[in-house]
Amino acid sequence: MNHKNLMVVGTSSGAGKSITVTGLCRVFYKDGYKVAPFKSQNMALNSYITVDGHEMGRAQALQAMACEIEAEYFMNPILLKPTGDRKIQVIVNGKSIGNMGGLEYGEFKGSLKKDIKEAYSIIERKFNICVTEGAGSPVELNMKNDDIVNMGLAEMIDAPVILVADIDRGGVFASIYGTIELMTPEEKNRVKGVIINKFRGSVEILLPGLKKIEELTGVPILGVMPYFELDIEDEDGVTDKFKKINDRKGKINVSVIKLKHISNFTDIDALGAHKDININYVTSFHELGDEDLIVIPGSKNTIDDLKDIKDKGIAQEIIKASRKGIPIIGICGGFQILGQKILDPYGIESNIKELPGLGLLDTETIMEKEKLTEQYNGKLIDDNGVLKGLGEVSIKGYEIHQGMTIGKEKNLTEDERLIIVSKDNILGTYIHGIFDNKEITDFILNKIREKKGMELKNSEMTFDEYRLNELDKLEKIVRENIDIKAIYKILEDK
Numbered sequence: 056m057n058h059k060n061l062m063v064v065g066t067s068s069g070a071g072k073s074i075t076v077t078g079l080c081r082v083f084y085k086d087g088y089k090v091a092p093f094k095s096q097n098m099a100l101n102s103y104i105t106v107d108g109h110e111m112g113r114a115q116a117l118q119a120m121a122c123e124i125e126a127e128y129f130m131n132p133i134l135l136k137p138t139g140d141r142k143i144q145v146i147v148n149g150k151s152i153g154n155m156g157g158l159e160y161g162e163f164k165g166s167l168k169k170d171i172k173e174a175y176s177i178i179e180r181k182f183n184i185c186v187t188e189g190a191g192s193p194v195e196l197n198m199k200n201d202d203i204v205n206m207g208l209a210e211m212i213d214a215p216v217i218l219v220a221d222i223d224r225g226g227v228f229a230s231i232y233g234t235i236e237l238m239t240p241e242e243k244n245r246v247k248g249v250i251i252n253k254f255r256g257s258v259e260i261l262l263p264g265l266k267k268i269e270e271l272t273g274v275p276i277l278g279v280m281p282y283f284e285l286d287i288e289d290e291d292g293v294t295d296k297f298k299k300i301n302d303r304k305g306k307i308n309v310s311v312i313k314l315k316h317i318s319n320f321t322d323i324d325a326l327g328a329h330k331d332i333n334i335n336y337v338t339s340f341h342e343l344g345d346e347d348l349i350v351i352p353g354s355k356n357t358i359d360d361l362k363d364i365k366d367k368g369i370a371q372e373i374i375k376a377s378r379k380g381i382p383i384i385g386i387c388g389g390f391q392i393l394g395q396k397i398l399d400p401y402g403i404e405s406n407i408k409e410l411p412g413l414g415l416l417d418t419e420t421i422m423e424k425e426k427l428t429e430q431y432n433g434k435l436i437d438d439n440g441v442l443k444g445l446g447e448v449s450i451k452g453y454e455i456h457q458g459m460t461i462g463k464e465k466n467l468t469e470d471e472r473l474i475i476v477s478k479d480n481i482l483g484t485y486i487h488g489i490f491d492n493k494e495i496t497d498f499i500l501n502k503i504r505e506k507k508g509m510e511l512k513n514s515e516m517t518f519d520e521y522r523l524n525e526l527d528k529l530e531k532i533v534r535e536n537i538d539i540k541a542i543y544k545i546l547e548d549k
Contacts, residue, residue, distance in 0.1 A: 058179050059546040060093075062214040062245075064189035064205055066230040070221040071252035071280070073114045076188045077287065078533035079542070081121040081526050083184050091182040092118030095171045096133040096164075096190060096204040098143070100318035100355050101288070104453035104487075108429045109149020110134060113321055117288050118186070120519075121526050132174035133167055133203075135160070138404070139316060139356045148174070151426050165201045168211070175212050184546065187214055194237035206242045215545050216245045218274070223253035223282060228268050235272045247545045248277035250537060255282045278537030285525050285532075286328060288321045305333040307503055310346040312369060313338045314360040314388070319353040319455070322386050325490035325518040326350075329500060331509070340368035347503045348382050349373060351389030353487065357420075357458065358405040361392050361412065370413055377415055382441050382480045382499065387456050390483035394418035394462065403457055415481045418462030418473060426457050431474065431486055435495070440477030445498045450475075452488035460485070491518040 061079070065072040076092055083090040092115050103116035109128035119126035128149030136144040142154045145163075147170055155163065178185050193205035193216075202208070209216050220231045231249055238246070249268075254261065258279050265276045311323055313336040327334050337343055351373070354360040364370045377383050385393040394412040399405055399422040412419075430453045437445050454474075460483075464476040475484040490496045497513045504511050516524075533539075 060185040060214040062187040064193040066220040081530040088183040090122040094188040098135040129174035305331045308346045316355040343372040351385040354388030357388040391420040420458040441482040448494045452486035
């Protein structure tokens with residue numbers, strides 16, 4: 056097979072584009088093809104750092120994992136990260152080029168077509184199949200001019216299109232029909248099939264509607280995906296993980312502070328893989344007080360989020376919990392929040408030049424002009440705090456931060472800068488994916504289990520192995536509910 060491609064667009068945000076692309080990537084990989092994901096422009100606060108230090112969307116990194124290849128920046132050449140004050144940080148080919156307002160970026164984005172074409176040409180040379188993901192809806196009429204991520208991209212790379220619609224929200228037939236009808240004749244000709252997502256019930260009930268929508272649009276239904284639950288990373292904030300109700304019967308309660316500008320909340324996924332844990336995303340100080348562990352995750356605007364949790368009384372409750380000996384772990388922006396103060400002399404994040412932190416670590420952070428983006432592999436030699444007794448273990452993850460943290464706390468990694476510091480019941484780290492490290496997570500959870508009189512246990516597999524198992528489950532669901540032969544015919548007929 057020469058290079059073939061396929062684009063997945065959705066009737067709306069959250070329709071299921073990312074999971075559909077991930078599933079198809081896994082199917083094609085298992086069928087023996089060299090496959091790569093592609094998303095020309097992604098707006099997300101969940102990002103990933105490649106081996107060579109480029110930043111890209113986390114969703115495309117997961118899709119690369121489904122293809123069992125290394126994630127690389129050209130799979131997502133443009134990443135937009137909202138920073139507050141109606142600004143976005145614009146990352147092109149894995150590196151930040153600064154912040155822009157919406158109108159400014161709208162005028163600028165046309166110049167990025169060459170970067171998109173160059174990125175896609177790399178995929179075209181290296182892979183048999185590319186599964187491309189759109190963004191939002193392909194028929195936002197105010198944004199169709201100079202489109203670089205939906206039907207405009209499909210034309211740019213000459214890709215057939217599959218439309219994904221979410222039936223769980225209601226109005227699925229209207230959304231399918233309306234989306235296709237708002238397309239130009241040329242765009243309609245590219246749409247080769249429709250997938251209906253998140254259906255609860257027997258497909259037989261849908262058959263009259265499926266037949267009618269095929270007649271109205273002239274586009275075949277390729278499958279109806281059932282509503283299912285898999286422990287696979289979500290695309291940014293469109294997630295059920297922030298819902299308040301946690302119906303697990305776990306005995307360990309973990310409170311994750313739901314910061315206003317929360318980023319890389321995928322760091323929590325490895326904790327959630329443990330079935331004896333309840334995870335609650337906290338937005339009010341009333342929700343704290345019954346936990347065994349508090350996690351302060353990453354933030355795209357640390358100073359604003361620090362001010363916000365102080366204003367809401369959450370900060371004071373965290374400090375109270377620390378005095379009771381509750382373990383508190385801060386990751387990236389959360390690490391910065393744990394210190395004595397945060398300084399922003401260049402106005403990188405805010406007009407606030409200096410703000411006291413929670414004072415739980417003897418550190419301070421200065422926001423620098425240059426962002427640090429790199430993967431981290433090293434040894435943790437611990438004799439202090441939350442990780443006391445763990446001993447020497449290998450740790451890996453990645454760093455994405457504007458601030459540099461210095462302080463008097465012992466530098467456990469013996470690196471030039473603070474990567475992980477642990478004091479008493481407080482742990483701060485710049486390493487995203489810290490809980491993906493099985494030895495560290497098992498050690499922390501077993502300390503809690505021991506304190507609660509629970510049975511100690513270790514994970515049966517690494518988190519990478521766990522994710523691949525979940526991806527295999529997704530592949531099975533896709534094969535059982537989507538006409539894969541029809542999709543291969545779409546690829547060949549191009």
